[in-house]
Amino acid sequence: MPTFAATTALSYPRRDRATAGLPAALREQAGPRHQLDWATLAVTGPDVSRDARGRDWFEYRAEVSTTGHPEP
Secondary structure, rough: OOOEEEEEEEOOOOHHHHHHHHHHHHHHHHHHOEEEEEEEEEEEEEEEEEEOOEEEEEEEEEEEEEEEOOOO
């Protein structure tokens, strides 16, 4: 079964905001052919990186599996 992944980078450490926004990106990737199994949703992070201006960015990653086989 396929797994879909998405990432987001925020300028503040808010896991709840990342968790709220990432499912939309996962749904877009999966399209109408795949049924996502939200019970398998895993969000990791933040991984902190600093840009050229010295600002911290907090990157979160989400993965979700599908249920069954894709629709034809």
